Amino acid sequence: MSKVRVLVGTRKGAFVLSADGKREDWTISGPFFGGWEIYHVKGSPADPERLYASQTSAWFGQQIQRSNDGGASWEPTGNKFVYDGIPGTHQWYDGTPHPWEFARVWHLEPSLDDPDTIYAGVEDAALFKSADGGTNWSELSGLRTHTTGSSWQPGAGGMCLHTVLIDPKDSKRMYVAISAAGAFRTTDGGTTWQPINKGLRSEQIPDRDAEVGHCVHRLAMHRTRPNVLYMQKHWDVMRSDDGGDLWREVSGNLPTDFGFVIDVHAHEPETIYVVPIKSDSEHYPLDGKLRVYRSRSGGNEWEELTKGLPQSNCYVNVLRDAMAVDSLDQCGIYFGTTGGQVYVSPDAGDSWKPIARDLPAVLSVEVQTLA
Amino acid sequence: MIRIVLPAHLRTLARVDGEVALDVPNGATQCALLDALEERYPVLRGAIRDHVTHKRRAYVRFFACERDLSHEPPDSPLPDPVITGSEPFFIVGAMSGG
Numbered sequence: 077m078s079k080v081r082v083l084v085g086t087r088k089g090a091f092v093l094s095a096d097g098k099r100e101d102w103t104i105s106g107p108f109f110g111g112w113e114i115y116h117v118k119g120s121p122a123d124p125e126r127l128y129a130s131q132t133s134a135w136f137g138q139q140i141q142r143s144n145d146g147g148a149s150w151e152p153t154g155n156k157f158v159y160d161g162i163p164g165t166h167q168w169y170d171g172t173p174h175p176w177e178f179a180r181v182w183h184l185e186p187s188l189d190d191p192d193t194i195y196a197g198v199e200d201a202a203l204f205k206s207a208d209g210g211t212n213w214s215e216l217s218g219l220r221t222h223t224t225g226s227s228w229q230p231g232a233g234g235m236c237l238h239t240v241l242i243d244p245k246d247s248k249r250m251y252v253a254i255s256a257a258g259a260f261r262t263t264d265g266g267t268t269w270q271p272i273n274k275g276l277r278s279e280q281i282p283d284r285d286a287e288v289g290h291c292v293h294r295l296a297m298h299r300t301r302p303n304v305l306y307m308q309k310h311w312d313v314m315r316s317d318d319g320g321d322l323w324r325e326v327s328g329n330l331p332t333d334f335g336f337v338i339d340v341h342a343h344e345p346e347t348i349y350v351v352p353i354k355s356d357s358e359h360y361p362l363d364g365k366l367r368v369y370r371s372r373s374g375g376n377e378w379e380e381l382t383k384g385l386p387q388s389n390c391y392v393n394v395l396r397d398a399m400a401v402d403s404l405d406q407c408g409i410y411f412g413t414t415g416g417q418v419y420v421s422p423d424a425g426d427s428w429k430p431i432a433r434d435l436p437a438v439l440s441v442e443v444q445t446l447a
Numbered sequence: 448m449i450r451i452v453l454p455a456h457l458r459t460l461a462r463v464d465g466e467v468a469l470d471v472p473n474g475a476t477q478c479a480l481l482d483a484l485e486e487r488y489p490v491l492r493g494a495i496r497d498h499v500t501h502k503r504r505a506y507v508r509f510f511a512c513e514r515d516l517s518h519e520p521p522d523s524p525l526p527d528p529v530i531t532g533s534e535p536f537f538i539v540g541a542m543s544g545g
Contacts, residue, residue, distance in 0.1 A: 111456060135506040135540040136456055136494040152460065152490045156498045 079446040080402050081146065082410055083127065084418055085114035088436035090129055092147040095431075099408055099422040102431045108150060109141065116397055116440045118184050119146075123191035124444050128210060130181040130196070138180055140196075140210045153210035157181070157198060160217035166200065167229035176200045176220070183397060185240035188247060195266075197237035201228060201254040203266060216266035219252065224271060224288040231255035231291045231310075238396055239295045243302040251305065251320060256280075256291035259307065261320050272320030276309060293336045294396045298345035306348050306375070308338040308396075313350055315375050326375020331362050337399035341424060342407040346374040349401075349409060349425060351394040360391035368411070370425045384428035385419065392417070397440035404445055412438025449480060449525070450535040457495070457538065461488040466535060475530045477509065478521035495538060510537040 082093035089107025108114075109131045120126040125146045131139040138157060141150040163176035179199040187193035192209040202220040204213045219237075228235060236255055243249035248265040251272070258273040271287050281289040291310035298304065307314040307323065311334050314323040327333035332352045341347035350369050354362045361367065365388065368381040392415035402408040409421040416435040421428045448468040453461065461467075471483045478501070485492045496503050501521065503509070509516040512526045512534050528534035 133456065135504070135543065136454075136460075137504060138493065139460065139490070155493050158499055 078404055080404070080408065081119075081124075081444040081446060082400075082418065082420075082431065083117035083119065083147070083440075083442040083444070084412055084432075084435065084438060085117050085129070085397075085440035086412075086416070086436035086438050087113055090114040090117050090131075090147075091432070091435060093418065093431050097404055099402075099404075099420055104432055105147070107436075108147070109139075112139075113180075114439065115180060115182050116184050116442075117147075118186060118442045119444045120186040120191040120194075121188050122186070124446055126186070126191040126209075128184045128186060128194055130184055132180040138178075140181065140184075142210050154206065154212050157196070157204055157213055158215070159202060159220065160215040161221075163220070165226055166235060167227055169230060171229075173226070176202075178202075179234060182236045182238045183240055185242065188242055188244055195240050195242075195250075197240050197252060199234040199236040200230075201235045201237040201257060203237055203240070203252060205266065216262075218267050219260060219262075219269045222260070222269055222271070224257070227288060228254065228257035229289065239292075241295055241297050241302075241305075244299045245302055249302070249319075251295055251297070253292040253295045253307075255293065256310075257288045258290040259292050259295060259305075259320055272316070273323070274321065275316070275323030275325075276312070276314065278310065280310065294338050296338045296340050296348065298340045301345045304345065304374075306338050306340065308335050308350055310334065310356060313338065313375060326371070328371070328376035328378055330369055330378050331367075331380075335394075336396040337394050337411060339399045339401055339409070341409075342401050342403040343405075344372070344407075347372050347424070348374060349399065350378075351399070351411065353393060359393045364389050364391060366390040366392065366413075368409070368421075368425055368428070381421070381425045381428070383426065384421075390415075395439055398438050400441045400443040402443045402445045408443070410441050410443055412441045414438065448532050449475065449483075449529060450532055451480070451484060452535045452537045454538060454540045456540065457491060460490050460494065463488070468532075475525045476522050477516065477519060477525060480525060480536060481521075506541040506543075508539045508541055510539055511535070 078097040084091040089110040091106035115130040117129040127143040129141040165173035168174035183197040185195040196204040239253035241251040260269045294308045296306045303319045305316045366385040369378040392413035399411040412418045414437040451467040
């Protein structure tokens with residue numbers, strides 16, 4: 077029988093949540109790396125027992141942990157993230173030049189076909205690659221040194237590269253997203269990059285439809301349609317049907333189109349999910365009601381999903397890396413909150429129940445579907 | 448032998464209990480001590496000071512003999528009681544909670 081393993085990164089450690097395909101009875105193990113911020117944990121699609129975790133601390137820096145047994149045991153790998161050449165400056169919050177400084181790894185994206193190859197999206201924004209299981213890291217510096225790099229600026233969480241999507245049909249074609257620079261695409265494995273932000277409009281920058289400067293919170297893609305991209309921007313839910321060449325807004329009837337997460341149903345490429353958040357100044361659900369919204373038409377028409385979710389006095393946030401889907405026949409949807417809850421919907425969003433209620437604030441959620 | 452007291456998170460990383468005792472060659476300076484510590488426990492590289500510049504991380508402090516040695520030049524000699532092992536060298540995470 078199939079199983080699922082949910083990998084949860086929190087402010088105070090990592091947790092592994094396991095269940096069979098019914099997704100009713102859960103075993104929770106952890107905390108791993110207790111007391112450390114775990115920004116992301118992700119498994120290799122090529123070898124599900126190979127996991128990587130970003131373990132970080134303002135005090136003691138960055139560690140990358142690796143597991144070869146599905147998270148039962150871990151070993152530290154390489155943590156030397158050094159920018160290529162002289163890093164230069166980007167914009168600070170006040171618009172003044174600020175030196176590029178490595179702070180942490182936000183997102184780890186293993187290769188689709190090689191367990192030892194992995195990408196790391198970091199703050200200050202850059203993309204690194206390891207081809208030896210995380211032991212050695214080198215920057216794909218064509219991104220950071222793009223001619224627009226000096227104008228990128230941090231969002232409230234820092235200037236982070238938080239999304240890495242690899243085209244399943246062409247591994248040299250990848251998309252990344254940076255807060256607050258925007259989305260970028262490479263077609264040569266990361267050597268050169270092109271901003272793909274046409275169609276975005278942001279009130280927070282002087283030129284509202286500028287080439288870069290947009291605070292993209294998350295990108296999502298269905299594996300069968302790598303040219304169709306979905307985006308949760310600071311404000312606005314967006315869609316592109318041409319690999320990011322042009323975006324159009326699909327916020328439709330959402331009660332608010334601010335939010336962080338966006339994800340796609342495992343078997344229905346036009347079914348997408350968001351969690352609307354009240355505003356950029358109030359990072360919690362509208363009216364104290366935690367609601368997931370689902371569109372079965374790739375945007376514009378949205379339905380609220382509330383069964384099993386708190387509908388009063390709920391003021392948690394759902395951060396950008398904290399939603400995931402499994403690939404069981406009945407697709408499961410998962411998300412974690414800053415209140416430490418991890419919710420599962422084993423019926424594609426129709427109903428929800430908590431797997432855990434009292435973890436530390438959840439930073440990231442990933443799911444592995446295991447044979 | 449020089450005695451080093453690590454903060455809890457770094458003891459966990461290095462998988463050690465209690466103090467660390469090291470022979471420090473090349474003169475007993477703060478830099479030589481950290482070189483020897485990182486040689487023994489490579490996982491600590493980058494956790495106390497920058498990989499490349501060797502600048503102390505902002506939230507890490509060095510104490511010994513009831514003095515704050517955080518701002519001493521890296522090549523300055525360690526206090527004699529640290530060199531003789533009668534006093535430990537403390538690597539400390541800046542005051543924090545949570």
